[in-house]
Amino acid sequence: MAEPRIAVALVHHPVLNRLGETSTTAVTSMDVHDFVRSCAFYDVAPVFLVHPADGMHALVGAMRGYWREGEGRSRNPGRGASLDALRLVRTLDEAVAAMDGPSVWFTSANPPAQGCIEVERLAALPGRHLIVFGTGWGLDVKSLQQPTGWLSPIEGIGMVRHLSVRAALAIYLDRLRR
Amino acid sequence: MAEPRIAVALVHHPVLNRLGETSTTAVTSMDVHDFVRSCAFYDVAPVFLVHPADGMHALVGAMRGYWREGEGRSRNPGRGASLDALRLVRTLDEAVAAMDGPSVWFTSANPPAQGCIEVERLAALPGRHLIVFGTGWGLDVKSLQQPTGWLSPIEGIGMVRHLSVRAALAIYLDRLRR
Numbered sequence: 001m002a003e004p005r006i007a008v009a010l011v012h013h014p015v016l017n018r019l020g021e022t023s024t025t026a027v028t029s030m031d032v033h034d035f036v037r038s039c040a041f042y043d044v045a046p047v048f049l050v051h052p053a054d055g056m057h058a059l060v061g062a063m064r065g066y067w068r069e070g071e072g073r074s075r076n077p078g079r080g081a082s083l084d085a086l087r088l089v090r091t092l093d094e095a096v097a098a099m100d101g102p103s104v105w106f107t108s109a110n111p112p113a114q115g116c117i118e119v120e121r122l123a124a125l126p127g128r129h130l131i132v133f134g135t136g137w138g139l140d141v142k143s144l145q146q147p148t149g150w151l152s153p154i155e156g157i158g159m160v161r162h163l164s165v166r167a168a169l170a171i172y173l174d175r176l177r178r
Numbered sequence: 179m180a181e182p183r184i185a186v187a188l189v190h191h192p193v194l195n196r197l198g199e200t201s202t203t204a205v206t207s208m209d210v211h212d213f214v215r216s217c218a219f220y221d222v223a224p225v226f227l228v229h230p231a232d233g234m235h236a237l238v239g240a241m242r243g244y245w246r247e248g249e250g251r252s253r254n255p256g257r258g259a260s261l262d263a264l265r266l267v268r269t270l271d272e273a274v275a276a277m278d279g280p281s282v283w284f285t286s287a288n289p290p291a292q293g294c295i296e297v298e299r300l301a302a303l304p305g306r307h308l309i310v311f312g313t314g315w316g317l318d319v320k321s322l323q324q325p326t327g328w329l330s331p332i333e334g335i336g337m338v339r340h341l342s343v344r345a346a347l348a349i350y351l352d353r354l355r356r
Contacts, residue, residue, distance in 0.1 A: 018254070030208045038345045043336035076196070082338050157355060158221035160260050167216045167348035170341065174349045177335060 006122065006176065007102065008169065009048040009095045009132045010035055012056070014140035022143055025135040027056045029063055032086070033079065034166040040082035042173040048087045048095035048130075057088045092144060095130065102128040103148040107172070108138050109162045111150035119151050119172045131172065133165050184300065184354065185280065186347065187226040187273045187310045188213055190234070192318035200321055203313040205234045207241055210264070211257065212344040218260035220351040225263045226273035226308075235266045270322060273308065280306040281326040285350070286316050287340045289328035297329050297350045309350065311343050 013024035039047050066072045068080040089095050096104060122129050154171050191202035217225050244250045246258040267273050274282060300307050332349050
């Protein structure tokens with residue numbers, strides 16, 4: 001089976017905190033499950049989980065073990081299968097290196113005015129693509145390599161200006177795959 | 179300001195468990211936050227949380243108090259504001275009655291073959307609409323009043339056949355509002 005052309009990374013460092021400082025967030029199991037499930041639904045892989053701390057890798061490894069080999073395997077086999085796409089890495093550069101030179105697309109509710117493309121256009125662009133999401137208050141771009149470009153933000157019509165990262169992923173993948 | 183024409187309900191009872199039995203799920207704070215946030219982003223309200231147990235209403239009330247009046251208010255004011263749309267009810271009938279006769283649309287990954295409409299069509303239909311999501315293994319339709327109809331399911335292309343309820347909500351609202 002051909003490797004999917006679209007992959008996703010969820011970055012926990014370097015991201016911004018609510019004061020705009022460089023920081024690191026904790027992995028939440030809900031993010032992991034929603035990311036691998038939405039990606040498996042739309043045939044997107046791998047799902048890179050970017051976190052610098054060994055302890056967080058161990059935590060996610062234990063969770064994955066529960067669903068793939070532990071009691072969770074009989075409770076909900078689909079959950080273990082979708083976790084196969086998960087790749088634990090320490091930096092975003094590691095994810096990029098593992099894909100051997102993909103185009104890298106950052107996401108933000110407030111991206112730069114120049115250089116944004118609609119996610120639907122990725123389907124027509126050749127090669128492999130890595131879509132990068134930040135936890136916390138978003139990617140700390142000054143501490144990251146320059147990306148190929150940015151995805152156009154998802155525009156709302158209500159009073160809230162930011163979606164959860166889980167909702168944003170689901171919407172981008174739906175738009176890409178329709 | 180006019181009341182939004184589209185509202186959402188998240189049902190915790192009656193829903194199916196993994197054995198297909200009628201059951202009740204616990205409220206999770208992640209569901210509540212993602213539901214009110216995605217709905218506020220797309221100007222959808224109210225967000226009915228359907229649960230029969232007093233204890234769950236008390237739990238959600240305490241959570242809402244933290245974000246609206248407690249320490250959370252200064253930490254993240256947007257979170258409190260989006261919780262204003264939340265309505266705690268004991269049954270789906272209560273939600274329907276509060277809206278005074280909306281059209282009621284159920285969602286499922288496996289809806290009946292007849293009577294589905296694409297979510298985009300709701301924008302052109304007159305009156306108010308309530309979109310109903312089930313937690314657990316989905317709505318226990320045999321224990322609920324017949325809806326006006328069903329929304330066409332979100333079709334994936336991968337090995338996983340079900341999205342999380344948080345992802346499904348985000349995708350339906352994005353399709354409706356585009």
